[in-house]
Amino acid sequence: MRAISKSFGTFLAVDNVTLDIRPNEFFTLLGPSGCGKTTLLRMIAGFELPTEGQVLLDDRDISSLLPNQRPVNTVFQNYALFPHLTVAENIGFGLKMLGKPKADIAAVVARMLKLVHLDGRGDNPVTQLSGGQQQRVALARALAPQPKVLLLDEPLSALDLKLRKSMQIELKRLQAETGITFVFVTHDQEEALTMSDRIAVMSQGQVRQVGSAREIYDRPADRFVADFIGETNFLEGTLAGSEGSMASVRLKAGGIIRAGLPEGGAPKADLTVVVRPEHAELAAAGSGTFDGTLGEVIYFGTDTHFHVRLDDGGTFIVRRQNTRSGAAAPETGARVGVRLGEGAAQILKD
Amino acid sequence: MALSAAQAGEARQKKDIRDRWLLSAPALLLILVAGVGPLLIVVLYSFLAPGSYGDVKWEFSSQGWFNVFFARDIFDDTVSLADAHFSIFWRSIKLALGTTVLCAIFGFPTAYFIATRPPHNRSVWLFLITIPFWTNMLIRTFAIQELIRTEGIINSVLLKLGVISAPVQMLYTDFAILLGMTYVHLPLMVLPLYASLEKLDFRLIEAAYDLYASRFNVLMKVIVPLVKPGLIAGSILVFIPALSSYVIPRVLGGGKNLMIGNLIELQFGQGRNWPLGAALSVTLVIIVLFAMLYYVRNAGKAGGSSHG
Structure with missing residues (x-):
């Protein structure tokens, strides 16, 4: 995708986005609702035409092709199964429209039914299936014509939590088995992190960061990405010196830490660093990177969140995994120290 | 308690x-x-x-x-099949079927157009569809007569423009009857079709395009099967009154091109044969009954299993 834009009237839904999606990868467009991710997907599918820019597939410009001329299939958010057709007829629809011989269609449909674990359900009307089964028919229907790219528009959002978890694994498996490029749209960060090879985080029509789940989580490029994905502590500070990819930062809350520099460019003198709550630990007052007063202690089952009131007025959250032995936690109101591990802090671009 | x-x-x-x-x-x-x-x-x-x-x-x-x-035979008392009646029945069925098909052809795009307007505009369009009902049908039929008769508006304009050199005979033909009946019955097809189309999930059309369907296939494989209930309801609403039309074939068909309705009227009026008129009426009811049974059953079958 090259310098692509789409506006509806005066509203710019997608703003000059350039993305390079690699063959055979599980690529996710992640962002809050209204960020333009679905519009972007619809431009790849051909339901929307870009106002500017091009959609390229294997170096061929497909921007002006109609949806039925693109080797791209979509799994729709509400599945959009044809209610008047059976499961098998739904799955075979694309191949039939392509004019494939009946015997070939039957063979592919049988293979697809097996792939999505719906063997023997081919003659059922789709209206009799459960949500999860309909979801798998929608997947099989989009995979049957063997598209170059499979687009998935928040396909799991209508499923309950358990089913969603198992479908996530299922989707990952299908992608690996078929070797088809998946472009997945979601607003659920966990879904994006667990399934994707690479993620593009979008906001207000723009791509804020592209990278693997680990890159985006550990080294968020800007405040939006850091805030949108996972829980984050923001710490204000000033640059004290830098060497290579690391820099020393004097924190307003006290103490000096080493933090990773953002890609491309030295930061300004006043900067923000982000620290994930699980990358910090509580220590005795005076022995950590900086000190604070312990506020709320919230028990989450697998872990406990400690809210530390910093001396500059901010709040810093430390997450500690709960173990059976259960180390004694300090009391609310106590003075505590916060220790940051090596590589825990990352400087933001802006 | x-x-x-x-x-x-x-x-x-x-x-x-x-x-x-x-x-x-x-x-x-x-x-x-x-x-x-x-x-x-x-x-x-x-x-x-x-x-x-x-x-x-x-x-x-x-x-x-x-x-x-x-x-x-009034002269030699020989008995033969009543060919005249059969041909009038057959004519009526043909004309009613033709009307139904024409109403579907003209009604579908109309209903589709209305169903794809923004919701707050649809009621205005539906309102416009009902305008013909404001006037008495007899008057509307005479208006059509005025349009298509030999010295009528269409022939006059075409003659003036030199498109034709002699007036075209349109009034008192089957064409005139079909025109009149299609015009009068069109809303009866549009309204149920609209009701079906309005409920149609247009994302299914996107899905069909996504799966390589051509425009024609989207229409025939997705839209038509899904609006079939509306199409069936509309066809029934058009076919039955069209089959028993009386005013339109009388005014636009002239005295010669009879339909069942005219034949029945003839028996009760000039024919002075009420029992024959009554028997013809019952025959009409039976024809409609069988036509409906046949139609509904076949339409249901086609909807249930659309293989091939």
């Missing part, structure tokens, strides 16, 4: 049933008086003998039914 509670429940149930009958009584009365009653009288008349000046003589006779199917 328990007993009285049960009794109270029973009493309430009885009252419920009584209330239901009371509430539906007006409708039932109307159906009985205006529907079933007259139909029974017509059936009864079809088995009586004709009176000399119309009306009936109260004696059993199968002559009415005999005359529906057979004609007795």
